[in-house]
Amino acid sequence: EAQVTQNPRYLITVTGKKLTVTCSQNMNHEYMSWYRQDPGLGLRQIYYSMNVEVTDKGDVPEGYKVSRKEKRNFPLILESPSPNQTSLYFCASSFSQSNQPQHFGDGTRLSIL
Amino acid sequence: GENVEQHPSTLSVQEGDSAVIKCTYSDSASNYFPWYKQELGKRPQLIIDIRSNVGEKKDQRIAVTLNKTAKHFSLHITETQPEDSAVYFCAAGGSYIPTFGRGTSLIVHP
Numbered sequence: 001e002a003q004v005t006q007n008p009r010y011l012i013t014v015t016g017k018k019l020t021v022t023c024s025q026n027m028n029h030e031y032m033s034w035y036r037q038d039p040g041l042g043l044r045q046i047y048y049s050m051n052v053e054v055t056d057k058g059d060v061p062e063g064y065k066v067s068r069k070e071k072r073n074f075p076l077i078l079e080s081p082s083p084n085q086t087s088l089y090f091c092a093s094s095f096s097q098s099n100q101p102q103h104f105g106d107g108t109r110l111s112i113l
Numbered sequence: 114g115e116n117v118e119q120h121p122s123t124l125s126v127q128e129g130d131s132a133v134i135k136c137t138y139s140d141s142a143s144n145y146f147p148w149y150k151q152e153l154g155k156r157p158q159l160i161i162d163i164r165s166n167v168g169e170k171k172d173q174r175i176a177v178t179l180n181k182t183a184k185h186f187s188l189h190i191t192e193t194q195p196e197d198s199a200v201y202f203c204a205a206g207g208s209y210i211p212t213f214g215r216g217t218s219l220i221v222h223p
Contacts, residue, residue: 040122042202107156
């Protein structure tokens with residue numbers, strides 16, 4: 001089954017404790033991205049990757065890191081999480097940069113205390 | 114970069130009525146306009162998309178129209194049903210990283 005898998009689905013943690021949210025897709029997509037969703041603000045892009053070893057900042061990259069060592073994986077890293085990063089996070093993938101439909105993961109709800 | 118405005122932010126209709134959600138975009142080079150539906154607690158899923166070489170596309174009760182001159186596109190849902198209740202996002206892509214609107218919460222009252 002074609003899918004984008006995120007883990008964990010839920011996480012409650014404390015300020016400053018490094019965490020990683022994993023994202024994996026099995027559709028051989030080149031393009032992957034991370035979004036955060038906050039009430040009233042819609043989906044805002046954090047980082048995106050057009051292919052292996054190619055990543056770039058989206059609209060709200062501060063406080064986040066990503067890596068793309070393999071085509072299927074695109075982890076989101078919060079080196080020193082803060083409460084303002086409490087949000088619902090979605091990973092997405094597609095066949096090309098921006099003119100193909102995106103496939104979203106099921107989301108990760110992060111709470112930073 | 115691209116800027117996408119979506120209106121209204123909330124739309125409440127009676128079952129059987131039509132619903133229209135409108136989006137405008139700023140980058141004339143954008144050529145791909147998808148619409149996503151997000152049910153409560155779930156991921157956004159593509160429901161329909163349109164490319165700049167057509168002005169309208171229809172899929173059963175859902176249609177999308179595109180006016181490239183005016184840089185706006187709209188989602189039309191006819192004969193709404195309670196299961197249409199969700200948040201709907203428009204997006205614009207093709208020239209830049211895809212940019213999403215802020216979403217419209219559609220409520221269909223039985």
